[in-house]
Amino acid sequence: MTVHSDTVPNITLNNGVQIPQVGFGVFQVPEDSTQATVEAAIEVGYRHIDTAAAYYNEAGVGAAIKAVGLPREELFVTTKLRNGDQGYDSALRAFDDSRRALGLDVVDLYLVHWPVPSKDLYVETWRAFEKLLADGAVRAIGVSNFLPEHLRRLLDETDVVPAVNQVEVHPTFQQRGALAATREAGIAVEAYSPLGRGADLGNEVVTRIAEDRGVTPGQVVLRWHLQAGRIVIPKSVTPERIRANIDLAGFELTAEEVAEIDALESGNRTGADPAKAAFSQYR
Numbered sequence: 001m002t003v004h005s006d007t008v009p010n011i012t013l014n015n016g017v018q019i020p021q022v023g024f025g026v027f028q029v030p031e032d033s034t035q036a037t038v039e040a041a042i043e044v045g046y047r048h049i050d051t052a053a054a055y056y057n058e059a060g061v062g063a064a065i066k067a068v069g070l071p072r073e074e075l076f077v078t079t080k081l082r083n084g085d086q087g088y089d090s091a092l093r094a095f096d097d098s099r100r101a102l103g104l105d106v107v108d109l110y111l112v113h114w115p116v117p118s119k120d121l122y123v124e125t126w127r128a129f130e131k132l133l134a135d136g137a138v139r140a141i142g143v144s145n146f147l148p149e150h151l152r153r154l155l156d157e158t159d160v161v162p163a164v165n166q167v168e169v170h171p172t173f174q175q176r177g178a179l180a181a182t183r184e185a186g187i188a189v190e191a192y193s194p195l196g197r198g199a200d201l202g203n204e205v206v207t208r209i210a211e212d213r214g215v216t217p218g219q220v221v222l223r224w225h226l227q228a229g230r231i232v233i234p235k236s237v238t239p240e241r242i243r244a245n246i247d248l249a250g251f252e253l254t255a256e257e258v259a260e261i262d263a264l265e266s267g268n269r270t271g272a273d274p275a276k277a278a279f280s281q282y283r
């Protein structure tokens with residue numbers, strides 16, 4: 001089977017840690033098939049896996065990592081703190097649970113999953129993340145779904161600048177203002193739901209470019225992200241999509257094609273609004 005890992009560029013985070021620009025997302029990958037799915041992804045070249053405590057499949061990710069037996073430094077593993085575990089002590093406890101489920105000594109990237117502004121615990125939570133970083137339990141710490149005002153508070157009130165902000169970005173929902181604020185703070189952008197959960201792939205601009213170039217609509221959209229410097233974490237449980245979604249090095253979009261996709265912005269958010277989301281993420 002083709003291995004593409006050598007064709008996936010690395011992005012250097014603000015603390016010098018390198019992250020593969022294409023990762024494999026496992027949100028909604030069922031617990032009982034996660035190990036096989038992640039093994040299949042690693043087999044075709046993914047070296048970056050994105051999970052979360054709230055996905056209830058960290059153990060499957062860990063089992064896959066163990067089964068493939070790659071040197072630890074060849075894999076980049078991200079997990080996230082469940083909203084209901086925000087707070088200093090509870091975040092440290094939750095991290096230990098995640099680390100144990102993954103079977104790892106060190107997690108590459110640990111993210112605060114949502115700011116949950118109504119609880120106002122994310123600054124205190126970030127202090128626990130800073131301790132995990134200082135202790136060497138994680139190689140990098142970051143946030144997810146943070147709006148500019150949440151980033152501003154961390155920058156003003158804490159010591160470590162987040163390495164990444166993982167946010168919803170796809171052709172019909174681009175969040176340009178929030179992304180600019182993230183980048184200006186030296187924080188790398190990770191695009192979640194990079195395909196718009198599949199919904200952006202039927203767009204006629206995307207399908208026309210795909211046909212012109214003999215690639216899939218998914219490859220067009222992922223290539224658009226890569227050329228903008230974003231890290232992407234597409235999810236699929238379908239073998240040919242898993243393979244195609246990392247096979248992005250063979251073509252380049254022109255500036256005109258990029259502009260056409262840029263013009264698809266239509267405020268089409270598929271996930272929750274981070275200003276309001278307050279779910280605990282417990283089952």
Ligand code: NDP
Pocket residue numbers: 024025026027028050051113144145166167191192193194195196197198199201216217218219233234235236237238241242244245271
């Ligand atoms: P994606 O944009 O990755 O889309 C996934 C959907 O698109 C699935 O239904 C999949 O179907 C389908 N799909 C994948 N590849 C293709 C393709 N090449 N052609 C056609 N359809 C395709 O959405 P997600 O919401 O899953 O986001 C990706 C990852 O981002 C998640 O797994 C998770 O790791 C992260 N995430 C983070 C969030 C956060 O709050 N931080 C929130 C949401 C996601 P199928 O699987 O059946 O092949």
